Amino acid sequence: MLSANSSESTHWRSRLAPTPSGYLHLGNACNFLLTWLWIRHLGGELWLRIDDLDQARVRPEYIEDIFQQLDWLGLDTDQGPRSVAALQQSWSQQLRTERYLSALTTLKNTGALYRCTCSRRQWQALVGEEGRYPGTCRHRQHSTEQPGSWRIRLPAAATVCWQNWPSGREELDLTDEMGDFVIQRRDGQVAYQLASCVDDLDWQMNLLIRGVDLRPSTAAQSHLLRLLEPERVHPVVLHHSLLTDEGNRKFSKSDGALSLHILKEQGYTPAAVYRSCAHWRGWPEASNVQSLNDLQQSFVLALKQEP
Numbered sequence: 001m002l003s004a005n006s007s008e009s010t011h012w013r014s015r016l017a018p019t020p021s022g023y024l025h026l027g028n029a030c031n032f033l034l035t036w037l038w039i040r041h042l043g044g045e046l047w048l049r050i051d052d053l054d055q056a057r058v059r060p061e062y063i064e065d066i067f068q069q070l071d072w073l074g075l076d077t078d079q080g081p082r083s084v085a086a087l088q089q090s091w092s093q094q095l096r097t098e099r100y101l102s103a104l105t106t107l108k109n110t111g112a113l114y115r116c117t118c119s120r121r122q123w124q125a126l127v128g129e130e131g132r133y134p135g136t137c138r139h140r141q142h143s144t145e146q147p148g149s150w151r152i153r154l155p156a157a158a159t160v161c162w163q164n165w166p167s168g169r170e171e172l173d174l175t176d177e178m179g180d181f182v183i184q185r186r187d188g189q190v191a192y193q194l195a196s197c198v199d200d201l202d203w204q205m206n207l208l209i210r211g212v213d214l215r216p217s218t219a220a221q222s223h224l225l226r227l228l229e230p231e232r233v234h235p236v237v238l239h240h241s242l243l244t245d246e247g248n249r250k251f252s253k254s255d256g257a258l259s260l261h262i263l264k265e266q267g268y269t270p271a272a273v274y275r276s277c278a279h280w281r282g283w284p285e286a287s288n289v290q291s292l293n294d295l296q297q298s299f300v301l302a303l304k305q306e307p
């Protein structure tokens, strides 16, 4: 487990990175709590980054909801927007389009990208809905005049390795997991993977805490980072299990009933959310947690009990 020595000289920086395409749910809250607990324990810096690049999915009430729920949970951040107005003025990913496009150009210059003119329907007709893009356009030289996306050219075996937090290494075969994924969509918008990688790079994130369902994204972003800045030290990553309901289903944004704002209306308190978090992680004294301070103590007790 974490030894104090390993973290003494490092200035840790992490982020909460919600996407405002739905109301925050209990699973998001537990991820935020875990991230907040770790970074406060390490004496590091916590940023809020709202992933609002995909304007077709973003809604103002979802953005507002992020601020409200963070406030309700009592989670403070050190950098990032504190209000909708601040997001729009200074922090929105919409304001960073130029930066993302310059990263896109860097990738093109390394020869890592190729133009793809296939529609999803066309390539899925070849490999099925669950399949990966089969690389149809890899060796075709499409003109950029034709509508199309830019995809990454992955090697035959793209094993990506990263450092797990707090210890160990993990790897994943990106080719097998994602295939030649899209870097810039047909409509010109850069893909989440590139924007997220560039934001983490520019803001010098060195500790990422995310659900295990994002392992392929970790591998994709790690691969992009290596292409963009080969010398750069990669963030360490804690992939946590997903919070599940009693039927062992993971929470998702489509489960409206589990949205924090609805739970709140039903009389749920922040303390109940803290207890859910402690139970989920199997921390000591989980049932007795009444406050964020109690949750911190439960977390620290859990750290001490690790071998």
Ligand SMILES: [Zn+2]
Pocket (backbone or CB within 6 Å): 115, 116, 117, 118, 135, 136, 137, 138
């Ligand atoms: Zn294609």
